[in-house]
Structures are given as C-alpha cells and as structure tokens.
Amino acid sequence: xYFRLGWRNIWRNPRRTLVIMTAVIIGVWSxxxxxxxxxxxxxxxxxxxxxxLTGHIQVHHNGYRNxxxxxxxxxxxxxxETALKRSLxxxxxxxxRVRVNAIASNARHSSGVTLVGIDPQxxxxxxxIGGAVIQGRYMNxxxxxxxxxxxxxxxxxxxxxxxxxxxxxxDTDGEIASRAFRxxxxxxxxxEATEKRFVFVTLPAAQQMLKLEKGISEVSVTxxxxxxxxxxxxxxxAGLPSDKYEIHTWQELLPLVTAVLKMYDGFxxxxxxxxxxxxxxxxxxxxxxxxxxxxxxxxxxxALGMKPGWIIREVLTESFFLxxxxxxxxxxxxxxxxxxxxxxxIDLSSLAAGMEYFGMSRVIYPIIQGKDVVMANLxxxxxxxxxSLYPAVKAARFTPVEALAHT
Amino acid sequence: MTKRLAIVIIWYSLIILFAEYANxxxxxxxxxxxxxxxxxxxxxxxxxxxxxxxxxxxTLTIKAWTKGQKxxxxxxxxxxxxxxxxxxxxxxEMWTYNPKxxxxxxxxxxxxxxxxxxxxxxxxDLAKSDSIIEDYTHTITETEVHEGKKVYVITxxxxxxxxxxxxxxxxxxxxDHILLSQExxxxxxxxxxxxxxxxxxxxxxxxxxxxxxxxKADAKDEYTLLNYRELTYKQxxxxxxxxxxxxxxxxx
Numbered sequence: 162x163y164f165r166l167g168w169r170n171i172w173r174n175p176r177r178t179l180v181i182m183t184a185v186i187i188g189v190w191s192x193x194x195x196x197x198x199x200x201x202x203x204x205x206x207x208x209x210x211x212x213x214l215t216g217h218i219q220v221h222h223n224g225y226r227n228x229x230x231x232x233x234x235x236x237x238x239x240x241x242e243t244a245l246k247r248s249l250x251x252x253x254x255x256x257x258r259v260r261v262n263a264i265a266s267n268a269r270h271s272s273g274v275t276l277v278g279i280d281p282q283x284x285x286x287x288x289x290i291g292g293a294v295i296q297g298r299y300m301n302x303x304x305x306x307x308x309x310x311x312x313x314x315x316x317x318x319x320x321x322x323x324x325x326x327x328x329x330x331x332d333t334d335g336e337i338a339s340r341a342f343r344x345x346x347x348x349x350x351x352x353e354a355t356e357k358r359f360v361f362v363t364l365p366a367a368q369q370m371l372k373l374e375k376g377i378s379e380v381s382v383t384x385x386x387x388x389x390x391x392x393x394x395x396x397x398x399a400g401l402p403s404d405k406y407e408i409h410t411w412q413e414l415l416p417l418v419t420a421v422l423k424m425y426d427g428f429x430x431x432x433x434x435x436x437x438x439x440x441x442x443x444x445x446x447x448x449x450x451x452x453x454x455x456x457x458x459x460x461x462x463x464a465l466g467m468k469p470g471w472i473i474r475e476v477l478t479e480s481f482f483l484x485x486x487x488x489x490x491x492x493x494x495x496x497x498x499x500x501x502x503x504x505x506x507i508d509l510s511s512l513a514a515g516m517e518y519f520g521m522s523r524v525i526y527p528i529i530q531g532k533d534v535v536m537a538n539l540x541x542x543x544x545x546x547x548x549s550l551y552p553a554v555k556a557a558r559f560t561p562v563e564a565l566a567h568t
Numbered sequence: 569m570t571k572r573l574a575i576v577i578i579w580y581s582l583i584i585l586f587a588e589y590a591n592x593x594x595x596x597x598x599x600x601x602x603x604x605x606x607x608x609x610x611x612x613x614x615x616x617x618x619x620x621x622x623x624x625x626x627t628l629t630i631k632a633w634t635k636g637q638k639x640x641x642x643x644x645x646x647x648x649x650x651x652x653x654x655x656x657x658x659x660x661e662m663w664t665y666n667p668k669x670x671x672x673x674x675x676x677x678x679x680x681x682x683x684x685x686x687x688x689x690x691x692x693d694l695a696k697s698d699s700i701i702e703d704y705t706h707t708i709t710e711t712e713v714h715e716g717k718k719v720y721v722i723t724x725x726x727x728x729x730x731x732x733x734x735x736x737x738x739x740x741x742x743x744d745h746i747l748l749s750q751e752x753x754x755x756x757x758x759x760x761x762x763x764x765x766x767x768x769x770x771x772x773x774x775x776x777x778x779x780x781x782x783x784k785a786d787a788k789d790e791y792t793l794l795n796y797r798e799l800t801y802k803q804x805x806x807x808x809x810x811x812x813x814x815x816x817x818x819x820x
Contacts, residue, residue: 325755
C-alpha cells in the first residue's frame with residue numbers, strides 16, 4: 162500500500178519530482194565519476210612511482226637513503242643476491258643498479274642528472290625503461306659507451322642520436338670521474354621530469370667509471386602481487402644483516418605518493434559529504450513542500466485513523482522512490498562516463514607542466530573502486546532517508562483540526 | 569782523407585738534424601711544443617682580467633703561479649672587494665678559497681662547467697687545460713702567414729673515448745711555437761667559443777701574445793680579456809706553493 166501510495170504521490174507533481182531527481186542524479190554521478198577520476202590519478206601516481214626505478218622493494222647499503230653518495234654502495238652484491246634468491250617468491254624479479262648523481266654536459270649545455278647503471282636485460286621487466294625507448298635502440302649488455310637519455314634532455318641539450326655526452330661524477334676515491342658516452346637511444350617517460358633526470362648506461366660502464374669494481378647502489382625488486390610486499394620485505398630484513406643493509410617498501414620509498422594516497426581517501430569522502438549536503442537540502446526542501454501542500458490530505462488521513470507512524474512511512478517511501486530512481490540513473494550515468502573515458506583516458510597534456518609537479522601522468526585513466534561506489538550510494542540513501550525524516554515527522558504531526566483550519 | 573771524412577760526418581749530422589726538424593713539425597709535437605712554450609717549466613705572472621658584458625664591465629687583477637703542466641694557483645690581488653679569492657689546481661682537481669667565509673671548497677663535478685670568477689672561462693677550461701695534449705689527435709690542415717712567419721692551422725679531433733665535450737678544436741700555432749688562437753667547436757662543427765692572442769710582445773724573455781680574448785661565438789658583446797702585466801719564467805717553484813695552505817694564505 163505504501164509503495165503504491167508513494168509512487169502515485171511523487172508523480173502528482175512530475176516537474177518537481179524531476180527537478181529533485183536531477184539533483185540526486187547529478188550528485189550521485191559526480192560522486193562516482195569524480196571518485197573514479199581521483200582513484201585513477203592516484204593509481205597512476207603509484208604505478209609511475211613504482212616503474213620509475215622504484216620497484217616494490219629496494220635493498221640499499223645502510224645510510225644510502227639518507228645520503229646517496231658513492232661511499233654508501235654495496236660492495237658485496239653476491240651476499241645480497243643469495244639472500245634475495247632465498248627469500249623472494251619465485252615469480253618476483255629483481256635487478257641491481259648503480260645510481261649516482263652526475264653532471265651531463267656537451268659543448269653548449271650541462272645539467273645535473275642521475276646516472277643509472279643497469280643490467281639491460283634484467284631491467285626491462287622491472288622499470289619503465291625497457292619499453293620506453295622511442296628512438297635508436299635500447300642498450301645491449303656489452304655496449305661500453307652507449308647511453309640512453311630522455312627526450313626532454315635531448316631537446317634541452319639540442320643534441321641527437323650518435324652525439325656525445327660527457328658525464329662527470331665523483332668516484333670512490335673522491336676524485337672527479339668523467340667519461341664520454343654516445344647517445345644510442347632516446348626514451349620517453351610519463352613525466353618530463355623523469356626524462357630530464359635519468360640517463361642510463363650499462364652496469365659495468367658505470368662501475369668502471371666510478372671505480373666501483375663489483376659494487377652496486379641498489380637492488381630493486383618487483384613482485385607479482387602488491388599484497389605480498391610487507392611479508393617479503395619482512396623476510397628480506399630477516400635474511401640480511403641490518404647493520405649493513407636497509408630494506409624499504411615502495412610506501413617508504415615514495416613518501417609523497419603514500420601521503421597523497423591517504424589525502425585522496427580523505428578528499429573523496431569529503432567530496433561525498435559536500436555533494437550530499439547540497440543534495441540533502443534539496444531533498445528536505447522538496448519533500449517539505451510536498452508535505453505542506455497536502456496538509457488537508459494528511460489531516461484527513463489522520464482523521465480516518467491512519468497512525469502517525471504510518472504517515473511517516475508513507476512520506477519516507479516517497480523520498481525512497483526519489484532516491485532510488487536518482488541513484489539508479491546517477492549510477493548508470495557514472496558508469497557510462499567511466500566506460501567512455503577508461504578506453505582512451507583523459508588527455509591533460511596541455512596542463513602537463515603543472516600536473517607533473519605532483520608526479521601525475523599526462524593521461525588519466527579513471528578507475529572505479531567497489532568501496533567508493535558502495536560508499537557513495539550508502540551515503541545518499543541512508544542520509545537521504547534520515548533528512549526526509551524531518552518533513553515526514555512534520556506530516557505526521559498535523560492534527561485534523563489544524564488541517565481543517567488550513568485553507 | 570781526414571778532411572773528407574769530416575765533411576761526410578758534418579753532412580750526415582746535418583741531414584739527421586734536418587730530418588729531426590721536419591719531424592718536429594709533426595702536429596703532435598708542435599702542439600706539445602706550443603704548450604711547453606707558453607707554460608714553461610714554471611711561471612709567475614700578473615694578469616688583468618676584464619670581463620665585459622653588455623651592461624657592465626669589471627677588471628680583476630690576478631696573480632698566478634704555474635708549475636709544469638698540472639699545477640697552478642691563482643689569487644686575486646685587486647680590486648679590494650675581491651682580494652684574496654683564490655683557485656688552486658692540481659691535476660684535474662680544483663679548490664677555491666673565499667676569504668669572506670674563510671673556506672676552501674673543493675669544486676665538485678657539478679660546478680666544473682660553471683664560469684670561473686664570472687668570466688667566459690669555465691672551471692673545466694682550467695682543470696682540463698692539458699686535455700688538448702692528452703685527449704686529442706692533431707693534424708696540420710693549413711698554413712698561413714703571420715708577420716712574415718709561417719702559422720700552422722691544426723685541427724684537433726678528440727679521441728673516441730676521451731671525456732671532452734668538444735667536437736673539434738682548431739689551434740693556430742706559429743712556427744716559433746707561439747699559440748695564436750684556440751677555437752672550440754661543438755659536434756656539429758659550429759664554433760662555440762674562441763680564444764685569440766694579440767699584441768705579440770717580449771714577456772718573461774719570450775715572445776708572447778700580451779692580450780688574450782675569450783669570446784663565445786653567439787654573444788658578440790660579451791668577452792673576457794686577459795692582459796699580461798708581468799710574466800716571468802722560472803726553472804722551478806717550490807711544491808709548497810701549490811697546497812691548500814698556500815691557497816688560504818695568499819700574498820707572497
């Protein structure tokens with residue numbers, strides 16, 4: 162009976178119903194769609210962060226994170242390797258690197274870069290560089306003087322493939338080490354900062370230049386599933402002497418990303434609340450109007466013996482229909498716009514410079530998380546019913562006498 | 569009989585001498601000789617360095633000691649504002665001293681490509697001054713005439729793995745081993761900067777350009793002039809002169 166009554170009542174004034182339903186639809190749509198955009202941005206940040214030479218777990222010599230100088234390199238990579246082989250799950254990958262700050266220069270330009278000596282084959286599966294070379298070629302393991310640099314750096318230096326780049330850094334003796342490399346490949350990265358910052362040479366070339374012998378700066382590990390990160394990090398910490406090595410997960414290695422992730426969680430729920438408050442006032446107002454319009458009617462129902470509780474239920478049913486319809490359409494619109502954009506993403510290249518400041522990508526792919534959708538709908542539904550209680554209670558309190566007096 | 573033998577010996581030694589002389593004109597040796605000529609065994613000099621920019625110009629007076637090809641120390645002796653600033657170079661390492669903060673700083677790789685004392689010389693130009701001998705292969709490409717003397721134009725190409733940024737250098741060396749100009753080219757063989765010597769004078773007992781001008785190719789009204797006030801060559805200088813202590817306590 163309530164359902165039929167409620168359903169008929171809301172369509173007694175279709176225009177008003179449509180207006181408030183539109184408000185609910187827009188609210189729900191914005192919650193779901195903007196939520197998925199933010200999740201997309203956050204996810205991309207995490208993935209960029211991990212692919213930009215971070216990996217899920219890193220092993221360093223003690224103190225390297227605080228002071229990434231050449232003295233803090235691991236001089237005995239074999240010990241680390243055995244420990245890794247013992248405690249890593251079989252489907253994980255790892256790669257050793259030399260990583261120091263250096264100065265790259267050619268005849269007209271010079272700039273600070275991070276020199277990364279990599280094992281070309283192992284590295285392909287671990288960080289972005291394997292698939293990022295757009296011009297020339299990726300390094301082969303025995304290229305002694307090949308260097309792979311970013312597109313932005315090439316543009317800045319006004320150089321090209323085959324040209325020379327002189328790198329200078331400090332070697333293990335504290336002397337200036339310099340070496341000439343030839344650009345064999347140019348890579349493209351998600352952010353321009355990455356393209357300007359990293360230059361890649363082979364591990365032996367870097368070790369030779371810096372007189373490191375077998376030494377390495379870091380070992381980066383990627384796991385097949387992110388859930389295992391903490392367990393594996395724990396195992397590694399147990400397997401390596403803690404006075405010589407430090408092990409960090411990506412959450413610790415990318416504190417900014419971790420902080421932004423947390424902030425986004427807060428943002429999303431705050432956004433839900435803000436949207437809801439705006440929507441809630443609309444709902445209260447509309448239902449209240451609908452109730453005041455029908456004072457005589459409610460008085461009559463009361464006089465006929467309808468209990469106040471039943472009247473409350475009837476009014477709540479009306480708002481239930483409003484909310485459910487709004488949510489249905491809002492959700493479908495939200496998912497529609499999500500699917501429309503998830504294919505190609507949203508291209509923000511024109512804003513790239515500003516976005517990069519936060520480590521964001523040029524293209525955002527929205528991501529829908531189940532918990533956000535459930536949360537959005539629950540917020541709208543439950544709070545929607547709660548705020549409708551006020552007009553409902555109001556309706557239940559009309560006495561027949563009042564109703565008669567009301568013209 | 570003995571007379572004939574003597575003539576033969578003289579002839580032979582003349583031929584050998586001439587052959588050696590011809591050999592000496594080989595580009596490699598010529599460059600080495602030119603460097604030896606202007607550096608000497610050791611030297612003490614006073615130089616006015618004028619840095620010219622479109623809007624301003626300033627002159628520093630520098631006292632410099634050099635020893636061999638690797639070691640040198642510079643101290644600014646005027647104007648008073650900059651007095652006491654010093655640079656020590658040993659091999660490819662450099663240190664600077666600033667009296668205002670009383671600190672010696674070892675120049676890190678990151679500062680090597682920056683300008684030295686705000687001039688058109690970079691720290692690298694000083695630190696790697698002997699790179700022209702070690703990192704390049706020289707060939708004589710042309711000869712010109714300068715004040716009645718022959719001038720060799722030498723094209724120096726860097727060795728494939730040498731850590732130098734230049735694509736090419738061109739040196740003009742007169743037959744009496746005076747370096748007249750040094751031009752730096754990038755890998756597109758475009759001129760980046762050039763150092764030219766002018767006003768040949770007797771300095772420290774040798775004929776030398778008195779004024780050197782360093783100018784970047786793409787900045788017409790920016791240059792640095794080095795004007796030698798005094799230059800004396802020594803057989804040797806004490807090694808104690810080229811130490812960090814000496815850098816801190818200038819003015820000798």
